[in-house]
Amino acid sequence: MSRKQKKYGICRICGEYKELTFEHVPPETVFNKGAVRNVSLDAVINDTVKKNKLPWEINYKNGKIQQRGRGDFYLCSDCNSCTGQWYVPAYSRFVHAIQGAMQQAGEQEYESLGLKIKKIRPLPIFKQIMTMFCDINNGLMGDDSLKEYLLEKTSRSFNRDRYHLYAHIHAGALERMNGIMVQAANYGIITLSEISTYPMGFTLYIDKPQGYKPDGVDITPFSDWNYEDEEDTQIIIPKLECNTMLSGDYRTKIEIAGSKD
Numbered sequence: 001m002s003r004k005q006k007k008y009g010i011c012r013i014c015g016e017y018k019e020l021t022f023e024h025v026p027p028e029t030v031f032n033k034g035a036v037r038n039v040s041l042d043a044v045i046n047d048t049v050k051k052n053k054l055p056w057e058i059n060y061k062n063g064k065i066q067q068r069g070r071g072d073f074y075l076c077s078d079c080n081s082c083t084g085q086w087y088v089p090a091y092s093r094f095v096h097a098i099q100g101a102m103q104q105a106g107e108q109e110y111e112s113l114g115l116k117i118k119k120i121r122p123l124p125i126f127k128q129i130m131t132m133f134c135d136i137n138n139g140l141m142g143d144d145s146l147k148e149y150l151l152e153k154t155s156r157s158f159n160r161d162r163y164h165l166y167a168h169i170h171a172g173a174l175e176r177m178n179g180i181m182v183q184a185a186n187y188g189i190i191t192l193s194e195i196s197t198y199p200m201g202f203t204l205y206i207d208k209p210q211g212y213k214p215d216g217v218d219i220t221p222f223s224d225w226n227y228e229d230e231e232d233t234q235i236i237i238p239k240l241e242c243n244t245m246l247s248g249d250y251r252t253k254i255e256i257a258g259s260k261d
């Protein structure tokens with residue numbers, strides 16, 4: 001499709017029918033420039049179930065290549081440029097700091113990275129991540145209050161009972177960008193959406209059962225800060241592997257291969 005071709009639709013934040021603009025998710029400044037291959041869930045299920053293959057053994061050459069990085073026409077230009085100006089710079093700095101620590105760790109084996117980051121701005125980071133979840137899900141995930149929350153840059157009226165946001169360092173064979181899925185677990189029903197791409201992954205849990213402790217580090221407290229606040233912070237981020245298409249599945253290849261028989 002030529003870049004000049006216009007595309008109209010419902011903006012996923014303001015909800016208005018407008019001309020939509022291409023948006024990188026995650027932002028272009030955080031390692032999302034190169035071509036990616038998109039694979040449908042059906043294709044993966046077909047190969048893993050019918051051909052009895054492990055997820056990373058599948059030949060993904062049938063997937064459609066997206067040359068300019070991950071993204072789509074999610075938002076109108078107003079919403080795209082507001083959230084881009086208000087939230088992306090702080091988010092980008094945060095992710096680059098973590099990627100820098102990953103580079104330092106190099107080939108060393110590690111389960112988590114502990115790092116000190118100077119002058120991070122928790123609220124815009126948090127709001128950028130929530131923007132990405134609204135991008136990849138329809139209708140503000142059934143919560144109209146997110147529109148004002150994201151379009152009022154300093155707003156802090158966020159439903160902390162409904163959402164829990166977890167972060168991890170991305171590892172494993174696949175990247176995932178999954179809209180809301182519902183899974184039955186020992187703890188009850190788990191409702192989650194996940195964006196896990198190099199170098200970081202985020203998992204948003206909706207109405208998480210009380211006793212359930214997800215993998216990753218809980219960054220929901222980032223939402224407690226004010227927009228202008230800047231802090232030196234210490235954070236320990238676990239590294240989690242994505243080797244299947246299933247959100248919240250961080251089993252290693254060995255664990256998956258072992259469970260197959």
Ligand SMILES: [Zn+2]
Nearest residue numbers: 011014076079
């Ligand atoms: Zn809009």
